[in-house]
Amino acid sequence: MTDTARYLLTSVCPDRRGIVAAVMGFLHGEGLSIDEAHQHGTPEGQFFLRIAMSGAVGAVPDLATLAARFAPIEAEFALQAELRDLARRARVVIMVSRTGHCLHDLLHRWQAGQLPIDIPAVVSNHDDQRSFTQWCGLPFHHLPASGDRDADDDRLLALIDGLDVDLVVLARYMQILSPRLCARLAGRCINIHHGFLPSFKGARPYHQAHARGVKIIGATAHYVTTDLDEGPIIEQATQRVSHSRSPEELVTIGQEVEASVLSRAVRWHVEGRVQIAGQRTIVFD
Amino acid sequence: MTDTARYLLTSVCPDRRGIVAAVMGFLHGEGLSIDEAHQHGTPEGQFFLRIAMSGAVGAVPDLATLAARFAPIEAEFALQAELRDLARRARVVIMVSRTGHCLHDLLHRWQAGQLPIDIPAVVSNHDDQRSFTQWCGLPFHHLPASGDRDADDDRLLALIDGLDVDLVVLARYMQILSPRLCARLAGRCINIHHGFLPSFKGARPYHQAHARGVKIIGATAHYVTTDLDEGPIIEQATQRVSHSRSPEELVTIGQEVEASVLSRAVRWHVEGRVQIAGQRTIVFD
Amino acid sequence: MTDTARYLLTSVCPDRRGIVAAVMGFLHGEGLSIDEAHQHGTPEGQFFLRIAMSGAVGAVPDLATLAARFAPIEAEFALQAELRDLARRARVVIMVSRTGHCLHDLLHRWQAGQLPIDIPAVVSNHDDQRSFTQWCGLPFHHLPASGDRDADDDRLLALIDGLDVDLVVLARYMQILSPRLCARLAGRCINIHHGFLPSFKGARPYHQAHARGVKIIGATAHYVTTDLDEGPIIEQATQRVSHSRSPEELVTIGQEVEASVLSRAVRWHVEGRVQIAGQRTIVFD
């Protein structure tokens, strides 16, 4: 029996004729089968590509060889490309404060084998989620705010750097990241906002939604940038609510939406389905 | 065979013990059966009531008599009450500019006997919708902007006053109403905004939504106030959209949502199901 | 400071004039305030009522006294009524097999104080969910199938009877209940079916849905009756899926819908919001 190599190519480049033919021809020449292929050209002239491919180990090149042979095409089309081995699971650190619904949802999916990630650490500025995290067999790091923001950032970055992290998920982490952290984690830090962005940025979005009298609430997963709640949106969902719901009931109703939205965003990110195009995202689902 | 009288009571008053018992006892004493009853007390201490009732003509008082006998209860509980005969259909003027999807939806429902309203006029600042309106057998009034805003308002108000109108529906009427019009039509003018308020107020909301990269678009029906797109929301709905949709496609997708939302808001209003509580609405559906 | 007594009246009776007035008048006479009131008359002539009420302890009768004084009204209108103290939490036994997503969702909500229930036991025919249940601090009963169905039923009923159980929740319990169990638990046993009933009854509904090529999958919470998957439906929800999803992916996508639907059904049941009318339910949400 032969093992199967599964690779993923994601790329962005200026849109022009011949990209797909060149890439497909190359991959075919290397003996690879195309399992999934998505493309999108933006009105601004960027061209995004995502190709999942496979072949028998031995019959197809290893990843390093493939990448080396692909270099001329990258150069020709000015592709910014990433080639990954799909067998390697993304390493995801989850950050949380006191409220556990998003953390619990992510860890249950992970336990059930439904989220293809490794979780080297759960980090929190509170201690509430230690018990559940450890019951799941995962390391819990309690990093309370020390009052010295720079030192806190240093400690967090040291932890992240030491764990070789692909993605940081803010699963209801109720601290605003410093600009330094935002910059260091650019494009690999996802936050769940408990409001339907761009409405109701900032604090207590359900109370804002209640005061405004909206008939539908929502949640938004987005990449973190230095502009609070302004990063590129990955996924959103909404839920109808009636006039009879109190702000506290909106909080409860919304938690389910938050957990659902965040888990989809995390899955899509680690499967290489999300690409950033300015303030927008391309999601090849 | 006996005819049935069907009445509707809607009221708001300061919340205190005994309101429902007093009202129900009174209606029972007058020989009326309760067909539907809804109540809601707000955290701010207002109490809203909607009761649909019926009885055999002759066995129950006529509306004027009922109202007169109800007066002591109104006084006792400081009720602001409205008593209506449900047999009387609301008179609704529809205003539209060039885009007809909301108008067409409303008129088709009306033709199919699904919207219990009379439509004494369709008013437009353009002539595009004349043909369809007249094919429906309805009067079409073309009131183009003359350049003199006050005179335009006078003309419109004269028309509305002369037609004994209960409700004005802005079915994609692309003019901002003057403060005078807003004041005159307070609580009886519904607008459809083609965005998910409070996001994307003002012009070209689908283009705003596209630029921001939201994954869900929406529409909002609200009462018109002098604060543009800030009036109490009656109904909203949303629709998922992918990254591949252009602003123009969002416009097309959204039109269906707009028509659907507006028709529900109009129905609920004319059935006395909507009551205004500050910037919020109570919808007894 | 005075404590507040909170009571709930739910009732069904033949529809006739005067019920609401009589009940409301009675409650008012007993010094009670109405906090929530819902009513529904069916086309078949049944009248359903749900009234949540409150008053200062001492100023209003205790539950037994209230019930005794209410008896004449019950008799007059042939009301089948239930009067409960809302301070008493429902006792809910959860049954599960191997798959834990519904159990986990219910227990997390319970831990977060969002489900007003006591859970005297989690029961399973497998041992998989013991660890999580016990981490939650709850008793776990492993009742594997012994091969003697009657003896199994006896053991389960003894457990349920001994725990004074108000509701049994089948949270993905993959055994068909015997007619004897169905009868004994009539009206107080809720099942989550992982398909959109009445489509896809029985085993492997997601595989059935995939084979049929539906574009939307769903889940259904219903009361258990002897007719498999035919009991009165309490709640349903749906989720769009594309042609590219495998049956296994439908299973994963559907789990979220199942947990969400089941938790709403359980909440509504324990809050006395669900009443059975033949094969239908009235849900006063």
Add this chain to the structure above:
Amino acid sequence: MTDTARYLLTSVCPDRRGIVAAVMGFLHGEGLSIDEAHQHGTPEGQFFLRIAMSGAVGAVPDLATLAARFAPIEAEFALQAELRDLARRARVVIMVSRTGHCLHDLLHRWQAGQLPIDIPAVVSNHDDQRSFTQWCGLPFHHLPASGDRDADDDRLLALIDGLDVDLVVLARYMQILSPRLCARLAGRCINIHHGFLPSFKGARPYHQAHARGVKIIGATAHYVTTDLDEGPIIEQATQRVSHSRSPEELVTIGQEVEASVLSRAVRWHVEGRVQIAGQRTIVFD
């Protein structure tokens, strides 16, 4: 200024390595740019492809030339392919009985330039929709049932054959097509069923849904086959309904869903986005 030629390739073939590379390489060699590309391999081993492409008239071959040059690839991969000029609008006959909501929705979209089709005829077994159809400037054919089913079929087929029709849309046409008609229109006849298939096949689905007490109703657009309501599903949508809705209200609520679902199915079909795979459809949206 140069005109742009826009072509569409849709194909199905046995899944094997190299299809995409061969097709993409061919199209590139012919000077064509890829505007949209979708692919899907089924578990059963079929491979579906849809490619929209364009190029300057003169610089790229005309359609007949392109098809001729493509023949060797078709042969090599056993492709069942269709090549079309996207400038040619599909010719769609709409059939309707008395209820007009789906017809009106389709015609309004067509009038607004949102459905890229030509409508050579509206056909009905009743006369109710003549006025609206003719107001839209379209030919209306009244073909009442004569009692002789074969003769009726002959007349209808003669009409359809004479009009060079690409698609027949049953927009609430309340007659069951004969097996002969189903066979003649296989793969080019779409029906809207006013129920959420596979639940509630056959007559009066909303009344069936009401009797069963479902909490969500739906509509289904599907290709017509000789098995009533069993053809491949193209699109579905659902809508929540409460216990308080009568069957008649479900009918009204459902009409909006029906019109919306049908219009999407028609659009996707005429844009070549739908391909049939056994009892399922692939929808490349």
